[in-house]
Amino acid sequence: MFADTAQVDPVDLNLARRTTIGDALTRTADRVPHSIAVVDRDRRISYAQLEHDAEAIARGIIALDDGPAQGEPCAMLMRNSSEVLAVYFGIVKAGRVALPVNDGLTAEDIAWILTDAQATTLFADEALLPLVREVAAAGATLTTIVVHTEEAGTAEPAAAEAPGGEVPQGAARHELRQLVGTEVGPELCLAPSAAMMRHSASTPRAPRPTPRVPSRRTRRWSPVRCRTHCR
Secondary structure, eight states: OOOOOTTSOHHHHHHHHOOOHHHHHHHHHHHSTTSEEEEETTEEEEHHHHHHHHHHHHHHHHHOTTOOOTTOEEEEEOOSSHHHHHHHHHHHHTTOEEEEOOTTSOHHHHHHHHHHHTOOEEEEEGGGHHHHHHHHHTTOOOSEEEEEOTTTSSSOGGGGGOTTOOOOOOOOTTSEEEEEEEOOOGGGTOOOEEEEEEGGGTSOOOOOOOOOOOOOOOOOOOHHHHHHHHO
């Protein structure tokens, strides 16, 4: 027997049924909105603010004309900061796959990773734009580059003002949420690769009752019979 959900808002119903990374942030922000989520030098960012920024970025991604479709990757070439978390959660809230890239790699390796993942949308720090140009010159195809500037205070200020944007529906539990690039030494002569991570790898599933397994007597083999069976 199932509950009648005909009168339930589709967005609320979708959120209630999902267990993804973006949903975890939303539920935490609803439960403890004023608790500190991120400490970035002298900045203190609450769960409510992080949720607001991530939602704004998600709406901005969905509104992009040449942006990635749901299930496609968004690359991140950003140094450690609170904005990295807002961008990461925004990407997964929009149902896209986050692809963090190490800015310590060479332009050729970054271009290979982006090309292999078919990532054409890139979030980048303003300070890393020279590296982005080198990556593009090395063969990466980038149709959309979202630049985070220090003055903006957020990765995509225009996203927060996007009027009437589509409410992000997010991804299903079994879908990809992140590609993690792995590096190998040049002496191995191997190309970089990526590990795929799903939402289910980091979000808990509702506990299920543990089935009772009837006990069995352990079958013992005599040395003679064991030798017979092992021949």
